[in-house]
Amino acid sequence: MTAPGSAESGAAAPDSAGSGSTTGSVEPSAPTSAPTPAPASAPTPAECVGPTVARVVIDSPLPQLDRLLEYRIPELLRGEPSLGPGVRVRVPLRTVGRTVDGLVVDLTDQQEFPGPLSDLEAVVSPVPVLRPEVWALARGVSTRAAGSASDVLRLALPKRQARVEKAWLEREPGVDAPPQVTAPPTISAHAPDTLDAIVREGRRAALQALTGVTKTPAGDWVGRWAVTLAEAARLALVTGGSAILAVPDYRDIDQLTAALSALVPDEAIVRWDSGGTPSQRYRALLRAIDGPRIVVGTRSAVYAPAERLALIALWNDGDPLHREPHAPYVHARDAALLRQQQQGGALLFAGHGRTTEVQRLVEIGFVEEATPARVPRPSVLPSANLTARDELAERARIPSSAWRTAREALRTGPVLFQVARPGFAPGLACADCGAAARCRHCGGPLQQRGRGGAVSCLWCGVPDSQWQCASCDGVKLRPRGSGSLRTAEDLGRAFPGERVIVADGEHPVQHVDAAPALVIATRGAEPIAAGGYRAVVLLDGERMVARESLRVGEDCLRWWADATALAADDAPTVLVGVGGALASALSTWRLADYARGELADRRPLRFPPAVRTATLLGPPDVVAGALDRVQRPGLDVLGPLPQPEGLVRAIVRMDYAAAGEVAAELRAEMIRLSSARRSARPDQRRRGRQPVPLRVLFDDPAPFDE
Incomplete structure (x- = not known):
């Protein structure tokens, strides 16, 4: 028996299972098969045979442990059917003085670490939950994003449930056999011929x-x-x-x-x-x-x-x-x-x-x-085209053309009204001077969930019943804008006797029947109507477009197109308050053309996805060191800009071809910082997980949404 080893003294093996599948960018390449570890050999009565070394990926947030660690397989476990690639095991980790969870990636007779190895402690479960293709994907995804494979595996593999596993192992043969589907599928008109x-x-x-x-x-x-x-x-x-x-x-x-x-x-x-x-x-x-x-x-x-x-x-x-x-x-x-x-x-x-x-x-x-052979174009009517001669109607939240469309459609079935915000009043203002009402705790906007309801902050949720205007000392509030509940009240008064259904995050509704009804839904929460809606009215378009975001046009078209797609065949859709390229793309249903033009506009500006980006967040000296490490021709840096808690943020823009090298350099820098941090503070090893001082996010949309 060898003396107990550690992650440093017992494990660093070349990560052959994943190195061939990781790239810095998702670019064209020939499809390749996922690497498949060799299965463990069954022991023979003549001798105790079987692999002697297990290569294990452990569950650890430390970037320096994001590799395959080698462990000696004890003689009692050699040739055991319960020990194979993909199973859960417990292994020692001397650096933290305890055992940790791990997953076996490979079993081999070839030890690559030159020193003594720690013994694999126990097999937790004989079920091979980590399939070779999942490990290859986790390794590739983590390398591409300068992350850890263990972080990806935590997303990919649910936690073990002993009772469920026991029932699965004891099931009768053939109970969960792959279903036999032999009849050829019928490709309907819902799909392209190809x-x-x-x-x-x-x-x-x-x-x-x-x-x-x-x-x-x-x-x-x-x-x-x-x-x-x-x-x-x-x-x-x-x-x-x-x-x-x-x-x-x-x-x-x-x-x-x-x-x-x-x-x-x-x-x-x-x-x-x-x-x-x-x-x-x-x-x-x-x-x-x-x-x-x-x-x-x-x-x-x-x-x-x-x-x-x-x-x-x-x-x-x-x-x-x-x-x-x-x-x-x-x-x-x-x-x-x-x-x-x-x-x-x-x-x-x-x-x-x-x-x-x-x-x-x-x-x-x-x-x-x-594209399907026949692409029917929905009937989308921008309200600006219908009310061009009526200035007052054009300014109204629900113009007269939308009222007429909804009234006629209600005779035969439900009508969908899409709104931007839930609640009663998504914003509040001082009734005297009109200044926006802000939270006294965090500075966020105040909102009101219902008429006469409590006033609270949209960001932190803290109620504020003693609000006072900072500009004029006024204490009265008036609503700014209309949420789903206020819109439902207004429509209920305009169409007396009609059913009113609200669908939002607080009132989830997935289906409505074919009877006449006014359905007020926030974007993404629209229920499906039996037979489709007889009309769709898209409200608050100007509010949605006003959001500061690089993707605002794409997002709006997606929200509107998904709502339009719920309409019955030949049912009208009215887009309120929006014109220009967005209205033209929706009304002509040439949504791909809008994406083509948007991408063409971003290329000379080097905005994603024309280039890849890496967002660095950390102390000023740490971010500066990381930027020096990745600096090379073709890269440009935005920032660093100051952030809360004394941190700074920088955005590195790069071509797709250079992203792999940049990700590897940033990963190496995170490992160096983490190792130096633990060496400098050995007294805190047992105080829980210490965060790495540098945070790296590839392709993060947040900096472009502010």
């Missing part, structure tokens, strides 16, 4: 979805886009592969599940939803590793195990919910691109519009355009 070839040939495509809703055989109303993606997933399953469908939120998951239930057996569908219970999430992981499945979920679904990946599709990749808010902050679109390059299979970016990121991929030839 969808069959795209999936079978493993191509990459930007898919323009058709508008409107349709009824499933079970009686559920779903968007036509859901039927298109369901048909593509069914085709992938027929070919013997798995499909991953990633969508922004649970509403989209419900639509896709309903569409899939009409095409494939229920056992073929795995719901990968972060909103589920820990048991449900772990059960989904176990079902996904059993064989070809259709995984339907939110952004983390792109990391689901899929050994034979035939399709990965993202719906509405411009939705901010697709961006991971935890380190390493990777967008699901980038993870999907990298995974498709590693494993092959088809890749679909579907939406009613198109983001500038996907448009860049189309223009460089990495992604093809896929």
Whole structure:
């Protein structure tokens, strides 16, 4: 037996499982197969044989431990069926004086570390939860974003649930066998004629979805886009592969599940939803590793195990919910691109519009355009064109043309009004001087949830019943703007006797029937109406456009297009208060042309996605040192600018070809800083996790949204 080792003395092995799959940018390359570790050999009665070294990735936030660590396999565990690639283990880490959780990536007889190794302590679970393709993706994603693979694995692998695992291990043979789907799929009018070839040939495509809703055989109303993606997933399953469908939120998951239930057996569908219970999430992981499945979920679904990946599709990749808010902050679109390059299979970016990121991929030839043979153009009428001769009507929040459209449509069914904000009054002002009312604690805007309701801060939520104007000492407030509740009150008075339904974050509504009703919904919370809405009115357009953001045009078109797509065929949509290029793109339904023009405008300005960016946040000396390390021709730096708590922020802009080297340099700098910090403060090793003084975010949209 060897003496106990440590991470430094027992483990540093070249990370061969992931080094070949990581690049600094998601650029065209030939699809390659994910590296597959060699399986452990079974012992023979004649001798105790089996691999002697386990290469383990441990769960640690320290960047210097983001590598494969070698551990000696004790003789009692050699040849054990429970020890294999992908299983959870416990290993010692002498630097912190305790054992830590880890995942076996590889078993081998070749020890590369020259010193003595620590013994692997125990096998926690015999289930190989870490599939080779998931490890390769985690390694590639973390390297691209200058992050840690363990951070990605925490997003990809739900926590172990012993009861669920025990039931799965004791299940009868064949209970969770891959479903047999042999009938060829029927490509309907909801999909382009080339969808069959795209999936079978493993191509990459930007898919323009058709508008409107349709009824499933079970009686559920779903968007036509859901039927298109369901048909593509069914085709992938027929070919013997798995499909991953990633969508922004649970509403989209419900639509896709309903569409899939009409095409494939229920056992073929795995719901990968972060909103589920820990048991449900772990059960989904176990079902996904059993064989070809259709995984339907939110952004983390792109990391689901899929050994034979035939399709990965993202719906509405411009939705901010697709961006991971935890380190390493990777967008699901980038993870999907990298995974498709590693494993092959088809890749679909579907939406009613198109983001500038996907448009860049189309223009460089990495992604093809896929459009249905017949693209019906929704009837979108900008209110400025209808009320050009009536100045008062043009200034009104709901112009007369919108009133007439809503009144006529209410005779036959529901009418949708999209608004910008929830609540009663999204903003308040002094009734005497008109100054905006601000919170005395944090300076945020004050709001009122309902008529006569309590006044509170929109940012910190602190109530303020004793507000006093800082300009004129007034104490009376008046509402500024109208939220969903105030709009519902106004419409209820204008259309007496009609049903009024509010749908927002506090009042979630997913479906409404075909009876006449006024549906007031915030952007993204619009329910599906049976048969589609008889009219759609898009309010507060000028408020949405006024937001300071590089992506404001893309976001507005996505919100408006998604609401327009819920209308019945030939039903009118009225866009209120917006003209110019945005109104023209929506009314002509040439949304891809807007993305093309937007990208062309950003190229000479070196704004993303024409270039990649890395945001550095930390103390001034730390940020300055990191900037000196990555400085090279072709890079330019914005800042540093002062931030709260004595920090500074700098933005490094680079071409895609240089991003890999920059990410590696920044990662090396974070490792150096973390190692120096721990060496200088050994008394704090046991005080919990010490943050690295430098924070790096690649492709962060926040600096351009201020």
